Amino acid sequence: MLHSFLQTALADSTAVDSLAVKSRALIETIKDTPANELLRDLGVQALHFGLKLIAALLLFIIGAWLIKIVRRAVKRGLIRKNSEHTLITFTDSFIAVGMWTLLIILSISVLGINTTSLAALLAAGGMAIGMALSGTLQNFAGGIMLLLFKPFRAGDFIDAMGYSGTVSAINIVNTLLVTTDNRVIVIPNGALSNANINNLSANAVRRVDISVDVAYGSDADAVKSALLEIAASCPGVLDSSTPLAAAPFVGLTALKDSSVQFVLRLWVKTADYWPAWFYLNETIYQELPARYGIQFPFPQMDVHLIK
Numbered sequence: 401m402l403h404s405f406l407q408t409a410l411a412d413s414t415a416v417d418s419l420a421v422k423s424r425a426l427i428e429t430i431k432d433t434p435a436n437e438l439l440r441d442l443g444v445q446a447l448h449f450g451l452k453l454i455a456a457l458l459l460f461i462i463g464a465w466l467i468k469i470v471r472r473a474v475k476r477g478l479i480r481k482n483s484e485h486t487l488i489t490f491t492d493s494f495i496a497v498g499m500w501t502l503l504i505i506l507s508i509s510v511l512g513i514n515t516t517s518l519a520a521l522l523a524a525g526g527m528a529i530g531m532a533l534s535g536t537l538q539n540f541a542g543g544i545m546l547l548l549f550k551p552f553r554a555g556d557f558i559d560a561m562g563y564s565g566t567v568s569a570i571n572i573v574n575t576l577l578v579t580t581d582n583r584v585i586v587i588p589n590g591a592l593s594n595a596n597i598n599n600l601s602a603n604a605v606r607r608v609d610i611s612v613d614v615a616y617g618s619d620a621d622a623v624k625s626a627l628l629e630i631a632a633s634c635p636g637v638l639d640s641s642t643p644l645a646a647a648p649f650v651g652l653t654a655l656k657d658s659s660v661q662f663v664l665r666l667w668v669k670t671a672d673y674w675p676a677w678f679y680l681n682e683t684i685y686q687e688l689p690a691r692y693g694i695q696f697p698f699p700q701m702d703v704h705l706i707k
Contacts, residue, residue: 456510463503471495484554487547490572539573542593546570552599559598561587605638605645606673608666610680612688613659615697620660624650626692627664630683636672659697 471492478488547570552558556567558577563585565577575592577585600606614623631637631648638645645667654661664684668676688694 452511456507459510460503460507463499463506467496467499467503470499484547484550484570487544490544490547536573538590539588542589542591543570543572543574545593546575546589547572551597552602556599556601558600560592560595563587600673601670603644604670605642605667606670608664608668608673608676608680610664610677610684611653612662612664612684613656613697614662614688615695616660618660618694620652622692623660623662623694626688626694627662627684630680630687631664631666633683634666634668634676634679636668636676638667638669642667658699 474495475488475492478491546552552567552570554567554570557565558567563577563579565579565583565585567575568578568584569576572589574589575587577587579585612623612627627650628648631650637648640647648664648666650662650664652660653663664680666676666680689696
């Protein structure tokens with residue numbers, strides 16, 4: 401152990417002596433060099449650094465001007481395509497951060513500073529952040545997909561992930577739904593972008609389907625005529641003159657155990673769907689027995705006794 405200590409001390413003293421020798425040689429060189437040569441070397445180095453600094457400043461100014469032009473052009477293009485405000489804001493921020501980072505690295509490299517370690521540090525930091533925020537990045541990617549492909553917009557009534565409601569906001573990582581009883585549901589975009597989405601507000605018109613069960617023995621033509629008259633009295637009912645719509649239709653769909661089932665189909669504007677639905681159910685219940693004499697059945701069973 402003593403021997404190892406002595407060897408280490410000797411090596412350290414040798415390194416110190418070597419550094420001292422080099423320092424003395426440098427001092428002697430400076431002493432032997434005339435003052436005008438030192439000033440000339442310093443001037444040349446200062447001139448080189450000044451030129452690099454001017455080039456870096458010019459690059460920075462031109463780059464900042466180009467970044468401004470690119471951001472403005474991209475924003476105008478997205479606005480022209482009626483993109484969501486969230487997508488416009490995110491794209492603008494993403495472009496700004498990426499281009500400013502690249503511009504700063506280029507400006508530093510023009511000064512003669514090695515940026516390899518800085519780039520490696522940024523890459524390692526990005527990888528660490530990505531691993532820590534894997535779930536958030538999945539929601540982030542899902543938000544980008546929803547904003548790009550637009551399966552729904554803010555204000556649409558959708559049915560997805562077991563919830564139904566009006567879309568109040570599409571954020572970059574989640575979507576907010578307001579249910580019919582005024583609850584706010586926050587759905588992660590990662591799961592929502594891979595789910596089945598039923599957009600009930602996508603089209604301008606919707607079809608209302610009402611199933612009506614009547615008693616056996618009812619006249620089928622009388623039932624059809626009554627339901628068509630009730631359909632014609634529904635506020636907002638559309639006919640075949642409206643694109644994507646058709647005239648009201650009634651058909652017999654099933655012969656059930658205790659009833660004969662008819663279906664009434666008519667088209668209304670999407671905004672009039674629920675008022676039409678409630679109006680038809682209430683009117684059919686009130687007028688079918690009282691006005692047309694058509695009775696609703698009750699569950700029944702015929703029992704035959706064999707002696």
